[in-house]
Amino acid sequence: MMIRLHDFELSGSCYKVRLLLNMLSVPYEKVSVDFVNRQHESPAYLELNPFGDLPILEDGSLRLHNAQAILTYVARKYDVFGIWYPSSASGASRIHQWLATASGELANLSRARLAKVFHYPFNLGDLHSSSRPALRVLDAHLQNRKWLELGRPTIADVACFPHVALANEAGISLSDFEYVSEWVERFKTIPGFIAMPGIASGS
Known part of the structure; x- marks a missing residue:
């Protein structure tokens, strides 16, 4: 089935x-x-x-x-090769840190988008205030690496990517986050990438 x-x-x-x-x-x-x-x-x-x-x-x-x-x-x-989600305890736990971030700190970007696009009754100012520090942390983390963990794309990147890539629709520009912006464009080069409304294919 x-x-x-x-x-x-x-x-x-x-x-x-x-x-x-x-x-x-x-x-x-x-x-x-x-x-x-x-x-x-x-x-x-x-x-x-x-x-x-x-x-x-x-x-x-x-x-x-x-x-x-x-x-x-x-x-x-x-994933028969275990590339996207490692079996080792250290690798899996590092991935899970970012899965938690995707549903935690970065989820405020999603809530801000719900307020802007779908008119949910959230406090947009508060969501912006809490989202920018999370983006700063992400930007610093990506300064010396191409991917969130393990030197390759994993489900950590997949979990975090949509919230960040749709930040403009949430009312937050990524122009102040150089390494995050580079990561967003790099993600679009992964084989099998597909676009969605608000996220165009890579150049």
Whole structure:
């Protein structure tokens, strides 16, 4: 049975799952969800995910929500070479630091985008104030490296990329973050990269 991804085209969290599936050449069925009209909060979808958020991935009898958990599963099951998610304790823990950052500090960029684009009732000023320090940390981390960890693209990069690459839609320019900007463009050169509205293909 083919993987089924419950997806919203404009969601950064859904996009990161599409990215990894495409980079690993994993076939899947995409089920479009009307996020704007809150279809993901309907009774039918709350049966799939009681937290009422996207994405949701189904692979046979397994059902997962939370993009970071889904990335971990897809990489562990479908990356036969263990490139995207290492098996070593030190490598996996370093990756998980960034998965937590993607759903923590960098998630404020996503919330700011929800406020700007989808008019969610968030305090945009507070979200901008908390997002810029996170981008400064990321910029410093990338000053002397091409990828977040292990010297190669991993699911750490995939998890963090959409929030950062969509920062302009959140109302934050990346022009002050030189190394982050270079990393965003470098990410677009990974084989299997796909664009989404708001994130163009690389030059």
